[in-house]
Amino acid sequence: MNNTAAIPAAFAATLPQRARIAALHEEDEDTRTFVFRLADSAPALDAAHPGQFLMLSLLGYGEAAFSFSHLPRAGAEPGTVTLTVRRVGSLTQALFACEIGATVGLRGPFGRGFPPDGAERPTVFVAGGCGLAPLRSAIDVHLRERPAGIPVAIVYGARTPESRILRASLAAWQAEPDVMLMEVIERPTIGWSGRTGLVTDFVREAVRAIEAERAAICGPPAMLRATADALVAAGVAPGAIHVALERYMKCGTGLCGHCYVNARYVCSDGPVFSYAELGTLPDAFIGCGSPPC
Amino acid sequence: MGAGVLASRAAVDRLRRGLARDRRVIEPRSVDGAPLWVETAGEGAFAWTLAPPLVGVKGWFFPPREPVLAWDGTGAVLPTVPSPDRIAFVGLRACDLAAIAHLDAHFGADPWYRTRRDAALLVGVDCLQACAGGFCIEVDAGPFARAAFDLNLTPLPDGRVVAAWGSAVGRAALADAGVTTKAVDEGTTLLLGELATTAAASFPVRSYVARGLARLNAAPAGAAIADEEWQALGPRCLACTGCTSLCPTCTCFTVVDELDGAGGARARVWDSCLLEGFQREASGHHPAPRPGDRVRRFWYHKLSRDFAGPGGRLGCVGCGRCDVTCPGTIGALGVLAALGGER
Ligand code: SF4
Numbered sequence A: 001m002n003n004t005a006a007i008p009a010a011f012a013a014t015l016p017q018r019a020r021i022a023a024l025h026e027e028d029e030d031t032r033t034f035v036f037r038l039a040d041s042a043p044a045l046d047a048a049h050p051g052q053f054l055m056l057s058l059l060g061y062g063e064a065a066f067s068f069s070h071l072p073r074a075g076a077e078p079g080t081v082t083l084t085v086r087r088v089g090s091l092t093q094a095l096f097a098c099e100i101g102a103t104v105g106l107r108g109p110f111g112r113g114f115p116p117d118g119a120e121r122p123t124v125f126v127a128g129g130c131g132l133a134p135l136r137s138a139i140d141v142h143l144r145e146r147p148a149g150i151p152v153a154i155v156y157g158a159r160t161p162e163s164r165i166l167r168a169s170l171a172a173w174q175a176e177p178d179v180m181l182m183e184v185i186e187r188p189t190i191g192w193s194g195r196t197g198l199v200t201d202f203v204r205e206a207v208r209a210i211e212a213e214r215a216a217i218c219g220p221p222a223m224l225r226a227t228a229d230a231l232v233a234a235g236v237a238p239g240a241i242h243v244a245l246e247r248y249m250k251c252g253t254g255l256c257g258h259c260y261v262n263a264r265y266v267c268s269d270g271p272v273f274s275y276a277e278l279g280t281l282p283d284a285f286i287g288c289g290s291p292p293c
Numbered sequence B: 001m002g003a004g005v006l007a008s009r010a011a012v013d014r015l016r017r018g019l020a021r022d023r024r025v026i027e028p029r030s031v032d033g034a035p036l037w038v039e040t041a042g043e044g045a046f047a048w049t050l051a052p053p054l055v056g057v058k059g060w061f062f063p064p065r066e067p068v069l070a071w072d073g074t075g076a077v078l079p080t081v082p083s084p085d086r087i088a089f090v091g092l093r094a095c096d097l098a099a100i101a102h103l104d105a106h107f108g109a110d111p112w113y114r115t116r117r118d119a120a121l122l123v124g125v126d127c128l129q130a131c132a133g134g135f136c137i138e139v140d141a142g143p144f145a146r147a148a149f150d151l152n153l154t155p156l157p158d159g160r161v162v163a164a165w166g167s168a169v170g171r172a173a174l175a176d177a178g179v180t181t182k183a184v185d186e187g188t189t190l191l192l193g194e195l196a197t198t199a200a201a202s203f204p205v206r207s208y209v210a211r212g213l214a215r216l217n218a219a220p221a222g223a224a225i226a227d228e229e230w231q232a233l234g235p236r237c238l239a240c241t242g243c244t245s246l247c248p249t250c251t252c253f254t255v256v257d258e259l260d261g262a263g264g265a266r267a268r269v270w271d272s273c274l275l276e277g278f279q280r281e282a283s284g285h286h287p288a289p290r291p292g293d294r295v296r297r298f299w300y301h302k303l304s305r306d307f308a309g310p311g312g313r314l315g316c317v318g319c320g321r322c323d324v325t326c327p328g329t330i331g332a333l334g335v336l337a338a339l340g341g342e343r
């Protein structure tokens, strides 16, 4: 424990909370799910919403933002934090080198997640690649909170069958009543007999099948707008399409300036925005041609 | 809020020495011909007419490097708590005060900023004449102070000085220094109005500023300015970060971990949105891939009503520093001239 007794409360409150890696699960070569156990109780983290994020700190490597892939609200054990992390930079590289028991720091939760209402409305979830991780907690919370018989569609796009992450969740959703899971593979390999193409090719079918009234999207930047447009074309109102944006973040609290999109901060005004709001933020989709995650 | 009249400029010297009794007094002075903020202990003549220093006071409240936590070999992690000296800035111009109001609003309750800011007393001095390159009047930030001061001084031509106080601390500073004030009578109020009119008239006519601001703020966002215009300005930005360093309202920072033996420190370090990597993500996604995108983003942040701060004021306070430093001549006036059709 840190000795923070003599530290003014306003400063002590800024410290990352100490946590240890309690479990690890390889999703694919470069994606791993980490379960962290907090050293002290953290009611704010226990109460986090799907789509919110936290800052993970590794001393010597800095901090980076991650969305929750599982949450106490979705059935995870209180006092734990679950993140599904893709190895893309120096901090994630260092995190992948950590073993069970290693200490990290966690700060959060931050931001505005997916709207908590709407469990009674048929909803389509569209995820691309590692975008399934933040959406997983949204889907699980939705499934727990929806009234019986309200249908859900999940459209998940992955590059290859092998690169699909969170397979246990995929299997669990498949087994749920009134859940339509559509896995879409961009580059099928031998043995894949399911859907092939891009998620956008299947959005209309999903919306029709469940008469969807709302949607949530998470994925690489290039996919977000195309998917939102496809949802609108299929009849979902822009205000009912919730898009999780990603930006480089250094503070998480609206101070460092790194995450701004037009006059909004992704960290504190988002990261989830409705597509109607994004219509007023022309910078949201600049640079979407650059490599996806 | 209130105001009184000091009998002479000597009363201001008394105030400065009074402040120096329990604060470090920092004032503009000419050093080798360049105006700088220097520690004076309130001694010597006050530089009433010196041009505002190119380097402002932002770094006192938002230092170029601010350690926020440190760890040692045992794994103990502690926040780094600053213990700033009590200081008084004497001679802040209206633009810099407006900028501090922006910083106050931006950083809010941030404990590092607040600790440093709470240790400072701000004494403004109104500009009776436009400074070279300043355009505070176009952005409602000057030439007379509007915001953030504890005390603000308006020197009158007859030697008297009007002192306005914006806080109890400012009021008390006058009393503690043994400076007495007289009520502001009607004649003095009229005189202040005349001085404000003369000061306003001393600014060059820059009609392109209003035109440029109008185009930049036309709805919907960004509609009135074609992408090509920004892309044409892009190559003129060398990403030197001179503007963002000098700009009194620029607040962007990055966070770096610095190793030191078995321990280390995490620090906020000034960053610049004009640097290529400012928003580049680890995945490779880049929301502002071209220099013109970054130039647009920066000027939108400074000049768009969407970013208006306290008092509805723009993020740009018209101090003119970026125009002085920019090697590509695309400081605020340079950009507004381009957008406003002046060049
Ligand atoms: S943008 Fe330029 S003129 Fe405006 S406040 Fe910043 S440095 Fe001063």
Ligand code: FES
Binding pocket: A248, A249, A250, A251, A252, A253, A254, A255, A256, A257, A258, A259, A260, A265, A266, A267, A268
């Ligand atoms: S991450 Fe720092 S302002 Fe959003």
